[in-house]
Amino acid sequence: MGWLGHTTAGFPADKRRCGSVSNKLNSLLALLCEKSKVRGDKKRMNKKILMSLSVIAAAAAAVVGGTGAFFSDTETSTGNTFTAGAIDLKVDSKQKYNGNECVDVDQTAGVNYQWVGNAAYPKAGTSCTGAWELTDLGPTNQFFKFDDVKPGDNGSNSISLHVINNDAWVCATVSSLTDLDNSLTEPETPVDVDGMTSGELKEKMVVTLWSDNGQGGGVAGDNIQNGTEPTLYTGQAQAGTWALYDSTTGTGPLLGTTTGYIGVKWDLPLATGNEVQTDSMGADISFNVVQARNNANYTCTPPQPPTKIDGPQAGN
Numbered sequence: 001m002g003w004l005g006h007t008t009a010g011f012p013a014d015k016r017r018c019g020s021v022s023n024k025l026n027s028l029l030a031l032l033c034e035k036s037k038v039r040g041d042k043k044r045m046n047k048k049i050l051m052s053l054s055v056i057a058a059a060a061a062a063v064v065g066g067t068g069a070f071f072s073d074t075e076t077s078t079g080n081t082f083t084a085g086a087i088d089l090k091v092d093s094k095q096k097y098n099g100n101e102c103v104d105v106d107q108t109a110g111v112n113y114q115w116v117g118n119a120a121y122p123k124a125g126t127s128c129t130g131a132w133e134l135t136d137l138g139p140t141n142q143f144f145k146f147d148d149v150k151p152g153d154n155g156s157n158s159i160s161l162h163v164i165n166n167d168a169w170v171c172a173t174v175s176s177l178t179d180l181d182n183s184l185t186e187p188e189t190p191v192d193v194d195g196m197t198s199g200e201l202k203e204k205m206v207v208t209l210w211s212d213n214g215q216g217g218g219v220a221g222d223n224i225q226n227g228t229e230p231t232l233y234t235g236q237a238q239a240g241t242w243a244l245y246d247s248t249t250g251t252g253p254l255l256g257t258t259t260g261y262i263g264v265k266w267d268l269p270l271a272t273g274n275e276v277q278t279d280s281m282g283a284d285i286s287f288n289v290v291q292a293r294n295n296a297n298y299t300c301t302p303p304q305p306p307t308k309i310d311g312p313q314a315g316n
Contacts, residue, residue, distance in 0.1 A: 085165060085166055085291075086164070086165050086166070087163060087164070087165065087166050087168050087289055087290075087291055088136075088163070088164040088165065089136075089161060089162070089163055089164075089168075089170075089287060089289045090134045090135060090136065090161075090162040090164060091134070091135065091136075091137055091141075091159060091160070091161060091162070091287065092132055092133050092134045092135065092159075092160050092162075093130060093131050093132055093141075093143060093157050093158070093159050093160075094131055094157065094158040094160075094221075094223050095128065095130035095131045095143070095155070095156070095157050095223075096155055096156050096157075096223055097115070097119075097121075097122050097128075097130075097146070097153070097154075097155040098117075098119040098120075098121060098122070098153060098154065098155065099117055099118070099119045100115045100116060100117030100118075100119045100122055100124060101115070101116050101117055101131075102114070102115060102116075102128035102129075102130050102131040103115075103116045103131070104131070104133075113127065113128050113129065113131055113132075114126060114127055114128060115127075115128050121148075121153075129142060129145055130142065130143055130144060130145065130157060134160075134162060137286075137287075143157045143159070143264065143285060144157070144266070149201075149268055150268070151268050151269065151270050151271070151272040151273075151276075152268065152269075152270040153267075153268050154265065154266060154267040154268070155265065155266055156223050156224075156263060156264065156265035156266070157223070157263070157264045157265075158212055158221055158222065158223035158261060158262075158263050159261070159262045159263070159264065160221055160259050160260065160261050160262075161244075161254060161259065161260040161261075161262065161287060162259055162260075163254050163255075163256050163260075163289055164256065165256050166256045166291060166292075166293070167253040167254065167255050167256050167291075167292040167293065168245075168253055168254055168256070168289040168290060168291055168292055169245050169246045169247070169253050169254070169289065169290045169291075169292055169295070169298045169300070170244040170245040170246075170253075170254050170260060170287060170288070170289050171241055171242065171243060171244060171246065171287070171288045171289075171290075171300035172209070172241065172242045172244055172262065172285070172286070172287055172288075173240070173241045173242075173285070173286045173287075173288065174237070174238070174239050174240060174241075174283050174284070174285055175239055175283065175284045175286070176239075176282070176283060176284045177202075177237065177238065177239040177281075177282070177283045178280070178281065178282045178283070179198050179199045179200075179201065179202040179203075179279075179281050180198070180199045180279065180280050180281075180282075181194075181195070181196050181197065181198055181199040181200070181278070181279050182199075182278045182279065182280055183196075183278045184196060184278075185274075185277045185278060187274040187277060188274045188275060188277040188278070191273060191274050191275045192274075192275050193275075199276070199279035199280060199281065200275045200276045200279055201268075201276045201279035201280065201281045202236055202237050202281045203236055204236075204268060204269065204272045204275075204276055205236065205237065205266055205267070205268050205281065206234065206235065206236065206266065206267045206268075206269065207233075207234070207235065207236065207237045207264070207265070207266050208225070208231060208233070208234040208263075208264070208265045208266075208267075209231070209232040209233040209234070209242060209262065209263070209264055210225045210229055210230065210231045210232055210262075210263045210265075211229055211230050211232060211244070211251075211261070211262065211263070212224075212225065212229060212261035212262060212263035213229060213260070213261055214227065214229070214261075215227055215228050215229050215230065216228025216229065220261050221259070221261040223263060224263075225263055225265070229263075232244070237281060237283065239283070241300050241301050242300065243299065243300035243301065244260065244262060244287075244300075245260065246298055246299050246300045247296060247297050247298055247299055248299055252292075253292035254289075288300075
């Protein structure tokens, strides 16, 4: 009896505990089922994404493959460049003094310029410096370098100008002109009215610049003004710029394939007196070239300003 009573007394408590356990198990099972459902949904979603990507990749491959099947052509121009042109002036010189000529007498062994001719001065066989072959002008290229000029002397230089590659306008400029009375000798003192103030050699010497181009039956570059070769300037030496080839000379530009010849001659008249003793004259001579293309109206010297008109005619 006691055993039955013990057993009966404990059963309701165990039943309540089992009910509580059952509720917890149900909740756990429900949670597991929910998680399983979520995982299933994710798997299905991932599967759909993978299928979509596969479709896109297949479509892209089809597009690429389809494009490659079209006709096509490509044309390419390679090595395109712009290179600026160049203008380079080269100058050579032939010189005469009292009829004797400055010549390279030993061309096989090197440069050896000497006077050749029958004039008493400068003496044949002595060295000279006013002639050279085609070159860029430098400090050793003097057209005139004479230290014993006397009344009655004369000389000339034929200067050839070569413009490499391109047609060009050409100008000549004389600058840094000096006229010095270096000393007063006894014979000079009575006739030199300004003493040591300035020299008289520049005033007495006659300089002529001409175009030695062979015009009118002349011979181009022969260092003699003949035919109708035009005089560009004559008178006493002075600083300034002269047009050899510009839009005003009527010659057109100096062509890149031709040679231009300019003659310069000087003469100290025989009637010159003691006033020039020991006097000296010096100058720098330069040649300037400017492209002719796209520069048709170029002038070596600036154009003169228009003349001002006063009064009623100003409006005409």
